[in-house]
Amino acid sequence: xxxxxxxxxxxxxxxxxxxxxxxxxxxxxxxxxxxxxxxxxxxxxxxxxxxxxxxxxxxxxxxxxxxxxxxxxxxxxxxxxxxxxxxxxxxxxxxxxxxxxxxxxxxxxxxxxxxxxxxxxxxxxxxxxxxxxxxxxxxxxxxxxxxxxxxxxxxxxxxxxxxxxxxxxxxxxxxxxxxxxxxxxxxxxxxxxxxxxxxxxxxxxxxxxxxxxxxxxxxxxxxxxxxxxxxxxxxxxxxxxxxxxxxxxxxxxxxxxxxxxxxxxxxxxxxxxxxxxxxxxxxxxxxxxxxxxxxxxxxxxxxxxxxxxxxxxxxxxxxxxxxxxxxxxxxxxxxxxxx
Amino acid sequence: xxxxxxxxxxxxxxxxxxxxxxxxxxxxxxxxxxxxxxxxxxxxxxxxxxxxxxxxxxxxxxxxxxxxxxxxxxxxxxxxxxxxxxxxxxxxxxxxxxxxxxxxxxxxxxxxxxxxxxxxxxxxxxxxxxxxxxxxxxxxxxxxxxxxxxxxxxxxxxxxxxxxxxxxxxxxxxxxxxxxxxxxxxxxxxxxxxxxxxxxxxxxxxxxxxxxxxxxxxxxxxxxxxxxxxxxxxxxxxxxxxxxxxxxxxxxxxxxxxxxxxxxxxxxxxxxxxxxxxxxxxxxxxxxxxxxxxxxxxxxxxxxxxxxxxxxxxxxxxxxxxxxxxxxxxxxxxxxxxx
Numbered sequence: 001x002x003x004x005x006x007x008x009x010x011x012x013x014x015x016x017x018x019x020x021x022x023x024x025x026x027x028x029x030x031x032x033x034x035x036x037x038x039x040x041x042x043x044x045x046x047x048x049x050x051x052x053x054x055x056x057x058x059x060x061x062x063x064x065x066x067x068x069x070x071x072x073x074x075x076x077x078x079x080x081x082x083x084x085x086x087x088x089x090x091x092x093x094x095x096x097x098x099x100x101x102x103x104x105x106x107x108x109x110x111x112x113x114x115x116x117x118x119x120x121x122x123x124x125x126x127x128x129x130x131x132x133x134x135x136x137x138x139x140x141x142x143x144x145x146x147x148x149x150x151x152x153x154x155x156x157x158x159x160x161x162x163x164x165x166x167x168x169x170x171x172x173x174x175x176x177x178x179x180x181x182x183x184x185x186x187x188x189x190x191x192x193x194x195x196x197x198x199x200x201x202x203x204x205x206x207x208x209x210x211x212x213x214x215x216x217x218x219x220x221x222x223x224x225x226x227x228x229x230x231x232x233x234x235x236x237x238x239x240x241x242x243x244x245x246x247x248x249x250x251x252x253x254x255x256x257x258x259x260x261x262x263x264x265x266x267x268x269x270x271x272x273x274x275x276x277x278x279x280x281x282x283x284x285x286x287x288x289x290x291x292x293x294x295x296x297x298x299x300x301x302x303x304x305x306x307x308x309x310x311x312x313x314x315x316x317x318x319x320x321x322x323x324x325x326x327x328x329x330x331x332x333x334x335x336x337x338x339x
Numbered sequence: 340x341x342x343x344x345x346x347x348x349x350x351x352x353x354x355x356x357x358x359x360x361x362x363x364x365x366x367x368x369x370x371x372x373x374x375x376x377x378x379x380x381x382x383x384x385x386x387x388x389x390x391x392x393x394x395x396x397x398x399x400x401x402x403x404x405x406x407x408x409x410x411x412x413x414x415x416x417x418x419x420x421x422x423x424x425x426x427x428x429x430x431x432x433x434x435x436x437x438x439x440x441x442x443x444x445x446x447x448x449x450x451x452x453x454x455x456x457x458x459x460x461x462x463x464x465x466x467x468x469x470x471x472x473x474x475x476x477x478x479x480x481x482x483x484x485x486x487x488x489x490x491x492x493x494x495x496x497x498x499x500x501x502x503x504x505x506x507x508x509x510x511x512x513x514x515x516x517x518x519x520x521x522x523x524x525x526x527x528x529x530x531x532x533x534x535x536x537x538x539x540x541x542x543x544x545x546x547x548x549x550x551x552x553x554x555x556x557x558x559x560x561x562x563x564x565x566x567x568x569x570x571x572x573x574x575x576x577x578x579x580x581x582x583x584x585x586x587x588x589x590x591x592x593x594x595x596x597x598x599x600x601x602x603x604x605x606x607x608x609x610x611x612x613x614x615x616x617x618x619x620x621x622x623x624x625x626x627x628x629x630x631x632x633x634x635x636x637x638x639x640x641x642x643x644x645x646x647x648x649x650x651x652x653x654x655x656x657x658x659x660x661x662x663x664x665x666x667x668x669x670x671x672x673x674x675x676x677x678x
Contacts, residue, residue, distance in 0.1 A: 092570060093594050101594030101618050103570075231431060231442075246611065255432050255440030256627075265611030272585065272607020276600070279440050279624035285615045288595075 003115030009047035020119035025070035028123035055112025058084035083289035089125030099290035140308025150289030152178030158260030159235035171239030184208025342454030348386035359458035364409035367462035394451025397423035422628035428464030438629035479647025489628030491517030497599030498574035510578035523547025
C-alpha cells in the first residue's frame with residue numbers, strides 16, 4: 001500500500017509500505033476514507049523532533065476491513081472514527097476519562113495513518129462507528145474529530161469553559177480554531193481569538209469568536225486585561241506549545257482562572273514563582289479524544305457543527321509532501337489527504 | 340509596642356516598634372492574643388528571600404481594639420481571626436473565592452503580626468469574629484486557621500480531595516500535616532504521608548494519615564505507585580516549594596489526577612514536556628484562607644478538629660529568636676508566641 005514516510009526535516013515521501021494485518025485478537029484493520037496532516041507533524045518536519053524513515057499520521061476515518069476474534073463493538077463494513085491514542089477504554093484511567101493515558105495506550109503516530117490502510121490496536125476501546133455510512137461532505141468533519149476537534153474540545157473542557165465565561169484562545173492554527181468552536185458549543189459568553197492572520201480570523205468568527213486580539217506576547221495580555229476589567233479571562237485555551245504561548249496563556253488568565261493547554265510542549269519551562277502567584281489552574285496534555293468522540297460524532301452527524309471547515313487545502317495522498325510544505329509555510333491551516 | 344524584626348539571615352530581634360493606629364476608615368487595630376512563626380518565615384531566615392529591618396509575621400488572632408468609621412462587620416472587643424492576606428471580600432476575584440488575590444489585597448507580611456498590636460486593612464473583608472471569647476485552649480487552633488490550617492485546607496481543595504480518593508502529601512511540616520487533617524475532613528479514603536521524622540509521623544497519623552512513606556524523590560514516587568496499583572494518587576498535596584518536592588508531587592499523581600501546591604516556590608522550574616505528558620491538574624498559590632475561615636472557625640469552636648496540635652513549642656514573644664532557631668533546626672514543627 002502507499003503511505004507517507006518522513007526521512008528527515010523537510011523530507012516527506014509517499015512510498016510503498018507493507019499493508020497491515022491483524023496480529024492480536026483485539027486489533028482491527030481499516031481502509032482509510034481520508035487522512036490529514038497535523039500541526040504536530042510540523043515539529044519533526046522543522047527538525048524539533050527526530051525522525052528516521054518514520055511512517056507519519058495519526059488521524060483517521062475509514063471503513064473496517066478486518067477485525068480480530070475478540071472485537072465486538074465494531075463490525076467489518078462499519079464506518080469508524082478513532083482517536084490518535086488507541087486505548088482499551090476499560091482501565092481505571094480510561095474510566096476516569098483519560099483514555100490518552102490508558103495503561104495500555106498505543107500512540108497512533110507509531111502506526112502512521114497517512115496511508116491507505118491502518119492497523120488499529122484495542123479496536124473495541126478505540127473505534128466509534130458512525131450511525132451509518134456518512135455523506136461525503138461529512139467526512140472532513142468526522143476526520144477532524146479524530147484529533148484536532150477532540151483536542152480543541154479537551155482544551156476548552158480543561159479550561160473549564162462554560163456559560164457566562166470569557167475565554168481567550170492563544171493560537172490560531174486548527175486546534176485553536178476548533179477550541180473556539182468548542183467554547184462556543186460549551187456556552188461561553190465571550191470568546192477572544194488571538195491571532196493576526198485574516199483568513200483565520202474569519203474562520204474564528206464563523207466558529208464563534210466575539211473579539212479578535214492581534215497583539216501577541218505581553219501586548220496581547222494587556223489587550224485581554226483591557227477587555228476583562230483588568231482581571232484576565234476566566235478560561236484560556238493554549239494551542240501552540242512554546243514558552244511564549246504558555247506564558248501568554250498563563251498571564252491572560254485571572255486569579256483562580258483556568259488554562260487548558262494542548263499545544264505539544266517544546267522547550268517550555270514554567271517558572272514556579274510565577275505559577276505560584278498566578279493562582280491559575282493548569283491542565284492539559286495529549287487530549288483524551290475518545291471521551292468526547294460519541295458526542296462529537298453526533299453533533300457532526302446532526303450537522304450542528306462543521307469542524308471540517310478547518311481544512312482549507314485538499315490533496316491526494318500522493319501529494320502529501322506539498323501538503324506539508326503548505327502548512328509549514330502557513331499557506332494552509334490544515335491539509336486533508338484523499339485516498 | 341514590642342515586635343519581631345529581621346535584620347538579615349539568622350538575625351531576628353524583638354524591638355520597640357511604633358504601635359499602629361487607624362489611617363483609613365476601613366482599618367481596624369487588634370491586640371494580639373497569640374502569634375506564631377511560619378515555615379515561610381524561614382526562607383528569609385535562611386537567606387533565600389531578602390530582608391532589611393523587616394517586621395515579621397502574618398498570622399494572628401486577637402481582640403479588636405479600634406475600628407475605622409466604615410467598619411461594620413466587627414466591633415471593638417470581638418475576638419477575631421484573619422487571613423495572612425487582607426482582602427475586601429467584595430471584588431469579583433474575592434467573590435470567586437480567591438481572596439488572596441483580591442484586587443485590593445494587602446499581604447499581612449508587610450504589617451508584621453509578630454507584635455503586640457497589628458493594623459488590619461479591609462477589616463470588614465478580612466476579619467471573622469468567633470462566636471464568643473474563646474477558651475484559652477482553643478487559641479492555638481484558631482491561630483492555626485489564620486494561615487497554616489487554611490493553607491493546608493486550600494491545598495486539599497485544590498487537589499480535589501474527596502470521598503473514595505487516595506491522597507499523597509509531600510512535606511511533613513505544619514502545612515503538610517494540616518493538609519492531612521483537611522484531607523481527612525474532606526472524606527479521603529486513604530492518606531499517604533511522606534516524611535521520615537518520627538514525631539511528625541505520629542501527628543500525621545493523629546490527623547488522619549493511613550500510610551507513611553519514608554522515601555523521598557523518585558523512591559518516594561515508586562512507593563506511591565506501589566500503593567496505588569501502579570497508577571499514582573488521585574490527589575497530591577505539595578507543601579514544600581522546592582524543585583524536588585514539586586516534581587515528586589507531579590510524578591506521584593495519576594493521569595488526570597490533581598496536584599494542589601502551596602509551598603512557596605523557590606527556584607522551581609517546571610519542564611513543559613513533563614507537565615504536558617503527565618496530564619495532571621496543577622493548582623495552587625497563596626491560599627485564599629478567607630474562603631474557608633467561617634467553616635474552619637466553626638469546626639474548631641465545636642472541637643471537631645484540633646489543628647493547634649501542630650504547635651510543639653510555645654515561647655513568649657520576647658524569645659522569638661529562639662523560636663526561629665528551633666524551627667530552622669527542625670527541633671520544632673511550629674512555634675507559638677505568647678503575649
